[in-house]
Amino acid sequence: MSKYWSPLTASLEPYVPGEQPKDKRYIKLNTNESPYPPSAKVLEAINGAVNEDLRLYPDPNCEALIEAASAYYGLSPEQTFVGNGSDEILAFAFAAFFDPKKPLMFADITYSFYKVYAKFYGLEPQLISLDDELGIPLDQFHGDGHGGVIIPNPNAPTAELLSLEAIRTLLEQNRDVVVVIDEAYIDFGGESAIALIGDYDNLLVIQTLSKSRALAGLRVGFAFGSPELIDGLNRIKNSFNSYTLDRLALRGAVAALQDEEYFKQITDKVIATRERVAEQLRGLGFRVTNSKANFLFISHDDFAAKDLFLALRERGVLVRYFAQPRIDNYLRVSIGTDDEMDTFLKLTKEMIGHS
Ligand SMILES: *Cc1c(COP(=O)(O)O)cnc(C)c1O
Numbered sequence: 001m002s003k004y005w006s007p008l009t010a011s012l013e014p015y016v017p018g019e020q021p022k023d024k025r026y027i028k029l030n031t032n033e034s035p036y037p038p039s040a041k042v043l044e045a046i047n048g049a050v051n052e053d054l055r056l057y058p059d060p061n062c063e064a065l066i067e068a069a070s071a072y073y074g075l076s077p078e079q080t081f082v083g084n085g086s087d088e089i090l091a092f093a094f095a096a097f098f099d100p101k102k103p104l105m106f107a108d109i110t111y112s113f114y115k116v117y118a119k120f121y122g123l124e125p126q127l128i129s130l131d132d133e134l135g136i137p138l139d140q141f142h143g144d145g146h147g148g149v150i151i152p153n154p155n156a157p158t159a160e161l162l163s164l165e166a167i168r169t170l171l172e173q174n175r176d177v178v179v180v181i182d183e184a185y186i187d188f189g190g191e192s193a194i195a196l197i198g199d200y201d202n203l204l205v206i207q208t209l210s211k212s213r214a215l216a217g218l219r220v221g222f223a224f225g226s227p228e229l230i231d232g233l234n235r236i237k238n239s240f241n242s243y244t245l246d247r248l249a250l251r252g253a254v255a256a257l258q259d260e261e262y263f264k265q266i267t268d269k270v271i272a273t274r275e276r277v278a279e280q281l282r283g284l285g286f287r288v289t290n291s292k293a294n295f296l297f298i299s300h301d302d303f304a305a306k307d308l309f310l311a312l313r314e315r316g317v318l319v320r321y322f323a324q325p326r327i328d329n330y331l332r333v334s335i336g337t338d339d340e341m342d343t344f345l346k347l348t349k350e351m352i353g354h355s
Pocket of ligand 1: 184
């Protein structure tokens with residue numbers, strides 16, 4: 001607390017990202033990054049942009065990238081927005097579409113940044129409890145007087161996926177407010193709600209290059225929706241910072257969307273590793289949610305998640321532990337390479353006495 005802080009600053013509860021330790025080399029299974037490098041074509045494109053043009057501002061309208069992203073999904077540029085990571089787009093969306101006089105509906109267990117942004121914008125959360133199996137109770141996501149809905153699909157950190165039909169039901173139940181579907185993990189086995197944009201002008205779908213395209217360090221995200229929603233995002237962006245994407249990010253992101261073959265290759269690998277590791281963990285007595293993401297959400301009745309987390313950390317493997325009601329006996333484990341996951345499995349077996 002400082003006497004120089006505004007009341008807003010003093011009231012905030014900032015998001016705490018997964019640790020990025022510098023003290024030693026860990027196997028990092030704690031922030032859902034890709035274990036694989038970005039496409040070589042992306043690195044080449046970024047290198048090609050390292051030149052004296054950096055003295056010039058980047059294109060504030062991000063035309064080339066918007067063109068590439070809209071064409072990739074069969075949409076028009078008027079239905080497409082790009083931002084400095086999907087977190088930035090979420091921040092813009094909260095400001096653009098949600099009214100502080102009405103509560104914002106989201107799950108009690110979900111991406112923790114939603115609560116942080118709600119606080120920042122003075123929005124009251126209307127929390128919907130996940131069911132006993134940690135699934136999204138679709139029938140609870142409606143009502144009178146709420147100002148919007150936000151849901152990650154697959155949900156984080158539970159990794160569970162809603163079908164496209166379920167998303168359609170959600171939209172039918174919420175015709176008069178904006179429904180944001182945060183698809184950070186959709187490429188690992190889900191079906192994108194982008195297919196529904198033509199039918200629902202209140203649907204905003206947010207995606208990112210951070211997870212499935214191995215570009216968390218480049219900071220590029222997308223939003224897709226009706227032209228009026230995209231206009232709303234642009235109004236906020238241009239009242240805040242016109243140059244959210246730099247020249248290197250703009251070039252690298254276009255190249256990422258063009259290398260479909262590499263994208264397919266690394267997502268297929270992550271999915272295959274996920275299925276193999278999930279099966280082995282179940283064999284060890286873990287409850288493993290039905291993950292369609294690049295991480296597993298696991299729990300063991302006989303071993304406290306916090307102890308496993310600390311023991312793994314001690315042995316050089318970082319996973320994520322959330323000291324939060326209902327999920328404080330769970331670990332979120334990002335999918336690494338097969339070698340990394342074998343190390344994780346071996347240590348886990350040792351700890352629970354299954355060697
Ligand atoms: C990782 C993640 C994001 C943020 O992604 P960036 O594009 O890197 O900002 C947004 N939503 C969810 C649910 C995530 O897990």
